[in-house]
Amino acid sequence: MASLTALAEDALKQAKLLDAYVAAQGRPNTSFNGDTLTNLPPDLVEAREALVNSTQTLKRxxxxxxxxxxxxxxxxxxxxxxxxxxxxxxxDCVPLDGSATLAQIAAKSGLSERLVERFMRHAMGNHIFTENPPGQVRHTASSRLLATDPYLKDTIAMMVKEIWHPSTRVIDAVRQFHDSDEPTEAPFTLVNEPGVGMFEFLTKHPERARKFGGAMKWYGSFESWDLKHLVNGYSWDLIDRPGALFVDVGGGQGAVPKALGPATRDLKFVVQDMESTVADGERLLPEELKGRVEFMRHDFFTEQPVRGADVYFLRWILHDWSDKYAIRILKALVPAMRDGSKVVLFEWLLKDGPETDWTEKYPRNVDLAMLAQFNSNERTATAFKNVFHQADPRFQVVDIKKPRGSAMAIIEVVWRSGVGD
Ligand SMILES: C[S@@+](CC[C@H](N)C(=O)[O-])C[C@H]1O[C@@H](n2cnc3c(N)ncnc32)[C@H](O)[C@@H]1O
Structure with missing residues (x-):
């Protein structure tokens, strides 16, 4: 382990790089009042990550x-x-460029002044709101986002209801159901409706489903979650020719064809999902993609109806399901595969070991969220190879790579019909 001094010196080195960039761009010094570390070039994104990692280790x-x-x-x-x-x-009770007293915030929100004071002064310890001068509450950059970004509001509501509350019941669920594979026995069901998995539950609670969708949009705006990493991180040009077909299995409202469509010329897309989702996707499809993108109702546990496509693509599908179900989803593809057809995943990837760097820990956080919500799990490279092999040995995992700056990995699998003959 590096000494405290060595860690601090590493942090200093990265901080100087970032400060120099901020100054060169004519931006104000980094503070809690604004976000100066936006649109960084890739080497400074890495400097920022190194700064976070060394200061987190130093803090601990x-x-x-x-x-x-x-x-x-x-x-x-x-x-x-x-x-x-x-x-x-x-x-919303604090003016964006002014201040409000706790009493004014209480009157506007309908909460007691005592509760307002307790919630807000706790949050101020996290640099969410500030008091200046004492008694006058003002926004920081973080609290301002809470007032101005509706998708962030949905995200926090979703994180509280769909992840934090279920996560408080993980230990109870493990005691009751042990290492269960079943979404109907997930911790989520103990706080919501016994025996009803999250996806089914949300279909009965449209406002919560709407917030879930808003949260997905908000996370999707992260630089490291951007679909440009999928678009630029794979040789789509090798597939992009007249007649080539890309099937987006569980593709939601078609976010992937919207990103990949403009970057390719001939590739055609079929987006498969549940009925209400594909109806929304069809409605929201940009005019210029009509003719290249078709929406299709399809349950991915049943046999894949689109035969011999070039690519069967799945983003954030297998991680919603334990191995038992992930294998079923892959087996349902088998009748459609032809020699050379590909399955491409864009998924979180766990390391085969502990992620001790703070910036590497995120997939581990998501892994436990998957446990709380679905009794499912994130996977290491070995675990991905295992589920494909168990589904059918003719699925050959040929490449697993995480494009620079991407939170997700691209997992490329080719169907080799001769394997095992
Ligand atoms: C986490 S979302 C991912 C959506 C999309 N792949 C994306 O990356 O934006 C999971 C998707 O799986 C869909 N889904 C869940 N169960 C399904 C099933 N049995 N058949 C087809 N789609 C399903 C949901 O409606 C949802 O759109």
Whole structure:
């Protein structure tokens, strides 16, 4: 382990690079009042990540073993203040470029002044809102987003209801159902409706489903989640020829064809999903893609009706399902495969070992969210190879790569009909 000084020096090196860039761009110094570290070139994205990682390690070393555990034990309090501020729209009660007293915020929100004070002053410890001068609440860059970004509001509401609440029942669900594969026994079902998996539950609760969709849009705006990594990270030109077909299995409203369509010339797309989703997708399809994108109702647990396509693509599908079901989804593709057909996944990828860098830990967080919501899991490269092999040995995993700057990995699988003959 590097010394405290060595870690601090590494942090200093990265901080200087970022400060120099910010100054050269004529941006104000980085502060909690604005977001100066936007649209960074790739080497500075990496400098920023290195800064976060070395300062997180430094912080944990400085906290010491008891401090590390205590910080984790109290992490729930951050969820309480952020969740309450979002749910009671407290950010909307503070003028974007002015200030409000706690009493004014209370009057506007309908909450008592005592609760407003407790939620907001807790959040201020996380640099969400500030008080200047004392008694006058103002926005920071983070709280301003809570007032101005509707998709962020949906995201926080979704994180609270669909992930945080279920996550408080993970231990109970494991005691009751052990290492279950079943979405109907997931922790989510213990806080919502016993025996009803999350996707089915959301179809009965359209407002929560709408917020789920809003959250997906918000996350989709992250630089590292951008579909440009899929568009630029794979040689689509080798497939893009007249007659080539791309089937987006569980493709939602067609986000992938919307990104890949303009980057290719001849490729045609079939987007498959549940009935209401494909109806929305059809309605929202841009004019210029009509004729190249078809929407189709299809349950991916049943036999794939589009035969011999060039690519069967799945983003964030297998991670919603435990191996038992992921294998069923892949088996349903088998009758449609022809020699050379590909399955391409765009998915989170776990390392075959602990992710000790803070910026690498995210897939592990998502993995536990998958447990809480669905009893499903994220996968390592080995785990992906296993599910494909168990589905059918003719699925050959040929490449797994994470494009630079991408949070997701591209997993390329080719169907070799001769294997196992
Ligand atoms: C996490 S979303 C991913 C959507 C899309 N692939 C994307 O990357 O934007 C999972 C999708 O699976 C769809 N889905 C769930 N169960 C399905 C089923 N049995 N058959 C087809 N689609 C299903 C949902 O409607 C949802 O659109």
């Amino acid at each position: 070393l400085a906290l010491g073993p008891v401090g590390v555990l205590t910080e984790i034990m109290w992490a729930f309090s951050d969820e309480i203040s952020l969740g309450a501020i979002n749910d009671f729209s407290l950010a």
